[in-house]
Every structure is written in C-alpha cells, then in structure tokens.
Amino acid sequence: MTKTTERIALVSPSPGTQRHLLAHRYGRPGARPKAYLQASIHADETPAMLVAHHLMKLLDEADAEGAIAGEIILVPVANPIGLSQSLNDHLLGRHEASGGGNFNRSWPDLYPTLPTRVAGKLGRDPARNIxxxxxxxxxxxxxxxxxxxxxxxxxxxxxxxVDADIVLDMHCDDEALMHLYLIPQHWPEARDLSAEIGSRATLLAADSGGHSFDETFSTPWTRLAAAVGPETPVPPACLAATIEYRxxxxTGDEINRPDAQALFRFLQRRGLIAGDPGPLPKPLCDATSLDATEVLRSPVAGIVCYRRALGxxxxxxxxxxEILNPLAEDPSQxxxxxxxxxxxFLMTRRQHKMVRPxxxxxxIVGTEPLASRQGYLLED
Known part of the structure; x- marks a missing residue:
C-alpha cells in the first residue's frame, strides 16, 4: 500500500488554538499523472466533503489492490477555519470572520514572476517546457x-x-443543478469530466475575475503561453475545475456515493487508477460561456416566491x-x-428566501454573451 497521511499545521490565530489540514496521498510521489482534489473550501458546502469521504474509501480499496498508477492527493476538509465559525448554531463557512473575505477569492497569483523564472529554459519541446x-x-x-x-x-x-495535472475543487451552490467551471482552453478536452459527473451546465471563462482557487493553477499556463507565443509551445498543462455538487x-450517502464513483471512473480514464471505467456516459450539456449566464438580483428587500423550478x-x-414585501399595506402592491x-434555463435558486437589495x-444559463456580464463574473 502506498497511502500516507500528512498533517499540516496552520498558523495559530490565538493562544491555545491551532488548526490543521489532513492530506491523504496515494501512489508514488512524483508519478504522473498527478491529481489533486479538495472539498469544501467554502466550509458550509457539505456535499463536497461527503463526496470526498466516499472517494477516499474507493481510493483505499484501489491502493490495497495496487491499482494506483499516478499520484493522487485528497484533502477531504479544505477549510478547518471556516468549520470553526458559527453563530447561534449557524455555520458561517463562506467568508473568513476576521476580515479575510470570501474563502474562494483572492488566491495567490503565481504568474507575475513566472516569465522571468523560465526565461532561457523554454524551447520548442512542449514536454520540456511543461x-x-x-x-x-x-x-x-x-x-x-x-x-x-x-x-x-x-x-x-x-x-x-501547484504541480498537478488535474486540480478538482469541490463545492456546492444554494439550490442548484450539478455544474462545472473551466477555462476555455480545457474544452473540449474536459468533456469526459463533464459527462462523467453528470454536469447540467459547463461554464467557461478565461478569467472569472475573482482569483478563485482553480484559476490559480490553470491561468498561469495560458497567460505564459500568450506571452511567449506559438513558437514556444506551452500547453495548458493543469486541468483545473470547480465542481458544484448541486x-x-x-447531502446524503445515496446522492454523494455515486458522485464519488463518478470521480473514481474519471481518474481511471485519465490514467491515475488501473481498471476499466466502462463506457463514458452521454453528456448532458455542451459548454457555454460564463458571460452568457445571467445572475438575477433582487432590487428590494423581501421574501422570494419562485415561479420557475430548477432546470x-x-x-x-x-x-x-416575485419579491414580496410583507409590510406593504396594500396587498395588490x-x-x-x-x-x-x-x-x-434556471440553474440555481436561493435557499434562504428572505433577501436584501x-x-x-x-x-439563468444562456448561450448569448450579456453586456452586463463583463469583468467580475462571480456571485460573491
């Protein structure tokens, strides 16, 4: 068996308190391909952690059988800080309570010094450039x-x-269909991922504007390729994606166990695990541009009363x-x-029905780019 578990201590935020990460490693360090998977950087998005739980069982079994062909790192709880934040029994896992903002925004930009560091080391061989x-x-x-x-x-x-061939950041939305975020350079290469997980919407953006986790690893490659030009081939060598588990x-074994099985089959297809994954499921969607997805916002405070179902x-x-004002004196108003x-089609809805402006x-996932959807494309 190759599995090892690394305990990574975080900086202590206060005397007597220290949190840590657990990283489960499978396969030989340095083996290719390498996949990195993490769950719930937004700590209140529990389906992702349950998917990781079931995936770890499958990886343990594969490891016992000697079937791990590449290197796999699984972090089943990516945000112990967010898990510790609660107020009146309500978990506050999306934003860092000390003022650090959204846990999935403003990740390190690895690009600025990259061109200087690789200067004189790149040539016409894509593999050596990688x-x-x-x-x-x-x-x-x-x-x-x-x-x-x-x-x-x-x-x-x-x-x-940072050096993985595949990075999968596992999340969920409020009320939602299964969906997937990628950069355009990984489509249609990632069609197998979209089909295997049963994505109902696969959304493409070269830069969503928020410096999210997945783009930390995918966009340095595309930015460098644009800077050096086609005579110096730099492939988009990190397939990084955000998966939204509905x-x-x-959240439940009956829902998330099949999700883990789908990820396992994807890893088989990509050569990380030996075995036959079976035929690829029929894709449920084609990819569309993220700037063609409309984010509906309420201009007023009130109670959301939906007139359309998901999908x-x-x-x-x-x-x-409709947004209902419960204090309006005239019911017709x-x-x-x-x-x-x-x-x-309607991809997501709000779980908590009381809204603010x-x-x-x-x-709404559409196909035509919207003038209102420029620059920052995320919800926050």
Missing part, C-alpha cells in the same frame, strides 16, 4: 509566506496542488420570481416581479 514551468511554479509556491492563519491555509493548499441540501426552460421576459433577461436569487 517540466520547466512546473519547477518554477513549485518555487513560487514554496516562497509564499504565511502572515496569518488564512494565508497559511492558502499557502499549504497551493503547495499541494445544492446544500443535496425550467425560460425565455427573456418570463417571470422567474406587495409583489415585485423579476424577469429573465435572457433565454436559457442586491442579493442573487438565481442564475
């Missing part, structure tokens, strides 16, 4: 300094993932929801309608 870039990225990640507990978490996770309520096809102008601004109440 090795040179990975070596430089490991150096950059190794130099990250932990100024506080949150930055030590970021640094530790970055170092585990909504927060979709419903909608046309521009269709009423998706209590509701404000929110209409779709594009054709598509500016809150997102859903996302």
């Amino acid at each position: 090795d040179a870039v990975r070596s430089a990225l490991r150096e950059i990640a190794g130099e990250l300094q932990p100024g506080n507990e949150f930055s030590s978490l970021r640094g530790a996770l970055t170092r585990l993932a 909504g927060q309520a979709d 419903a096809k909608v046309a521009k102008g269709d009423v998706i929801a 209590q509701r404000l309608s929110l209409a779709a601004g594009t054709d598509g 500016g809150n997102s109440i859903g996302k």
Whole structure:
C-alpha cells in the first residue's frame, strides 16, 4: 500500500488554538499523472466533503489492490477555519470572520514572476517546457509566506496542488443543478469530466475575475503561453475545475456515493487508477460561456416566491420570481416581479428566501454573451 497521511499545521490565530489540514496521498510521489482534489473550501458546502469521504474509501480499496498508477492527493476538509465559525448554531463557512473575505477569492497569483523564472529554459519541446514551468511554479509556491492563519491555509493548499495535472475543487451552490467551471482552453478536452459527473451546465471563462482557487493553477499556463507565443509551445498543462455538487441540501450517502464513483471512473480514464471505467456516459450539456449566464438580483428587500423550478426552460421576459414585501399595506402592491433577461434555463435558486437589495436569487444559463456580464463574473 502506498497511502500516507500528512498533517499540516496552520498558523495559530490565538493562544491555545491551532488548526490543521489532513492530506491523504496515494501512489508514488512524483508519478504522473498527478491529481489533486479538495472539498469544501467554502466550509458550509457539505456535499463536497461527503463526496470526498466516499472517494477516499474507493481510493483505499484501489491502493490495497495496487491499482494506483499516478499520484493522487485528497484533502477531504479544505477549510478547518471556516468549520470553526458559527453563530447561534449557524455555520458561517463562506467568508473568513476576521476580515479575510470570501474563502474562494483572492488566491495567490503565481504568474507575475513566472516569465522571468523560465526565461532561457523554454524551447520548442512542449514536454520540456511543461517540466520547466512546473519547477518554477513549485518555487513560487514554496516562497509564499504565511502572515496569518488564512494565508497559511492558502499557502499549504497551493503547495499541494501547484504541480498537478488535474486540480478538482469541490463545492456546492444554494439550490442548484450539478455544474462545472473551466477555462476555455480545457474544452473540449474536459468533456469526459463533464459527462462523467453528470454536469447540467459547463461554464467557461478565461478569467472569472475573482482569483478563485482553480484559476490559480490553470491561468498561469495560458497567460505564459500568450506571452511567449506559438513558437514556444506551452500547453495548458493543469486541468483545473470547480465542481458544484448541486445544492446544500443535496447531502446524503445515496446522492454523494455515486458522485464519488463518478470521480473514481474519471481518474481511471485519465490514467491515475488501473481498471476499466466502462463506457463514458452521454453528456448532458455542451459548454457555454460564463458571460452568457445571467445572475438575477433582487432590487428590494423581501421574501422570494419562485415561479420557475430548477432546470425550467425560460425565455427573456418570463417571470422567474416575485419579491414580496410583507409590510406593504396594500396587498395588490406587495409583489415585485423579476424577469429573465435572457433565454436559457434556471440553474440555481436561493435557499434562504428572505433577501436584501442586491442579493442573487438565481442564475439563468444562456448561450448569448450579456453586456452586463463583463469583468467580475462571480456571485460573491
């Protein structure tokens, strides 16, 4: 058996308190391909942790059979800081309570010094260029300094993932269908991932604007390739993706065990685990541009009353929801309608139905880029 478990201590935030990560490693260190998977950097997104639990069982069995062909790192709980944050029995796992912001934003930018570090080391051989870039990225990640507990978490996770061929960041949404985020350079290469997990929407953006975890590892390759030009081939050698395992309520063995089995088959298809994964499932969607996905926001405070179900096809102008003001004295004036601004289908809805002005109440996946969707493309 090859499995080892590493306990990684984070910077202590206060006397008497210290948290840690557990990283489970399978296969020979340095073997290729390498996959890194982590669950719930947004600590309240519990389906991802249950998927990781079931995946670890499958990996343990494969390891016992000598079937691990590459290197796999699994972090089943990526955010012990967020797991410790609760108020009146409500877990607050999306934002760092000490002012660090969204746990999946503002990850380290590994690119700025990358061109200088690889200068004179790149040529016409893509494989040698990949090795040179990975070596430089490991150096950059190794130099990250932990100024506080949150930055030590970021640094530790970055170092585990930085040289992987595949990085899968596992999340969930509020109420949602299964969906997937990628950069365009990995489509249609990642069609097998989309099909295997049963993605209902696969959303592409070269840069979503938030410096999220997955783009920390995918975009340095594409930015460097653009800088050096086609005469010096730099492939997009890290397939990094964010997988959204439906909504927060979709947590259960009967749901998430098959999700883990799908990931296991994907790893088999990519050569990390020996064995026959069987035929690839039929894809449930094609990829669309993230800037064609409308984020519906409420302009007022009130109670969301939905008029369309998840997955419903909608046309521009269709009423998706109404916002009810429970204090309006005239019942005929209590509701404000929110209409779709594009054709598509309703991918997400809000779990907590009381909203404030500016809150997102859903996302509509369309096919035509929207003028309103430029620059920062994430919800926050």
